[in-house]
Amino acid sequence: MNIGSLRKDDPAYPASLRKHLEEQAPGRLFFLGKADLLGHKSLGLFCSIKCPGNIILKAYDLARAMREAGIPVIGGFHTPMERECLDLLLRGAQPVVICSARGLERMRPSREVSEGIQAGRVLLVSPFGPTPRRATAELAQKRNRLVAALADSAFVTHAAPGGKTEALCRGIIAMGKPLFTIDCPDNAKLLALGAKPVTVDDVAHQWCKERSA
Template sequence: MHSIGNEALFDLRKVAFLCSRKFPQEAAEKAYRWAEAQREAGNCVISGYHSPIEKEVLCRLLQGNQPIIIALAQGLNRLDSQWERHLAAGRLLVISRYAQSVSHPCESKCYQRNKMMIDLADTVVIAHASPGGSLERLCSEHRGKVVLL
């Protein structure tokens, strides 16, 4: 695994957050309230922050001071410039299982990234898993850790 940032975040209790790319509006509303509660509680959230809801959850989490782990489905060669101050503050860890030469996520890389996050997390929160999708399949393999919003 490759990483940039505060590796001590691996030692914290972590909750993984995932959501399918297609989702009902009520899932978004629940996810945003959940993100704000995590921010207020100071909980460490790990996610790929890839789907639209996951991206908005990251925006809401970055407004706080709690630890965040970002798991990429590509190499660590293109980091968002807004993450720099959070990396410098020691509250952010960016991880990837892929070499820097891997420049684009694909469905299989996203699936493997999501599996890695579930393995690293103590709890997994799913805002929405599309029926028949890869996230639904992954959740069925890890039922004991998964909580649906």
Template sequence: MIATIGNPDILAERKKPWTALFCSQDCPGSVILPALDHICDLRDKGRIVVSGFHSPMERESFKLLLRGPQPIVLCPARAIGNMRLPTEWQKPLAANRLLILSPFEANRQRMTAALARERNGFVAALADEIFIVHASPDGSSFNFVRQMLDKGKKVYTIDAPANLALLKLGVQLLSKQVGPGAIPS
């Protein structure tokens, strides 16, 4: 059973593709501004972004998404039954544009690496496409991207030297996937 806080009707909103957002904990500076620009573009076009919003880059993206009117889906890597909701989430929750989802049982109160991996799979399953800001070639995010490509998921990233390993893996460039002004409506 999936636990929810917020507006579950967001799950039925499929007029536009959903974008999953992922980024390694360590994110090179060369991709930050282009990634945040793309997040603003997604927000301004009313696209739903789904993520755990856990890494520093994901958290910054969440702050930008909160400024828009579009729905957002947040999936923490833990149960949400006793979760304290930050003040800045109250307004989007009251406006029915924030949905918090968790596939975890109530006894899973602490985030672990294993729960984060499971959550990432859950997030990817919800989304039509994946925007990977950056994944270190020796990290778990990189292996996750490989798995998603093997499953046939659309995955795209920023054109930067730091993402060369992702591009060699088969990840598409942002400009070829949904570049600024070309996001499918």
């Protein structure tokens, strides 16, 4: 698979990056797969590194519901909960965009990801050239801001109070994008920030509502 790229002045470069990241928008995006998947309205998926046990099963059910509803999902899929959700999403037919916190040159996609790329429903994206060979906390933050800017709305399984994911959620809300989370006491801070509660039963309805807005 050959790595492609989009420069900031390319007509196919996502306008949402210029709008939301402005001068911090990457000068170039590198990708493996069909770049036009970036044109789909997508739901960003995020979760803190540590996720309370009472949220995990609900998150699995919501990931399955997203898959069955055919909702395009974008994320870094780096934290344990995000990776578990990715495994579930890759079993579906909906578009999935995976944003890396390092260069793509030395990446070895899993069989499921490679098959998805070949089928035209999975896209690997990175704002980084070949130099960063390992993901760092700083690069992960930049990657997450990229995901937030590309997504039309976001679903946050859990954000630890005062943590980086919570700060990202504040940024998503500041961008004017809808933010969803699981309605439970552990997510009270997110709900207080303005996140909308979502359940397995209404995730498809909420997505259709936001997509048509």
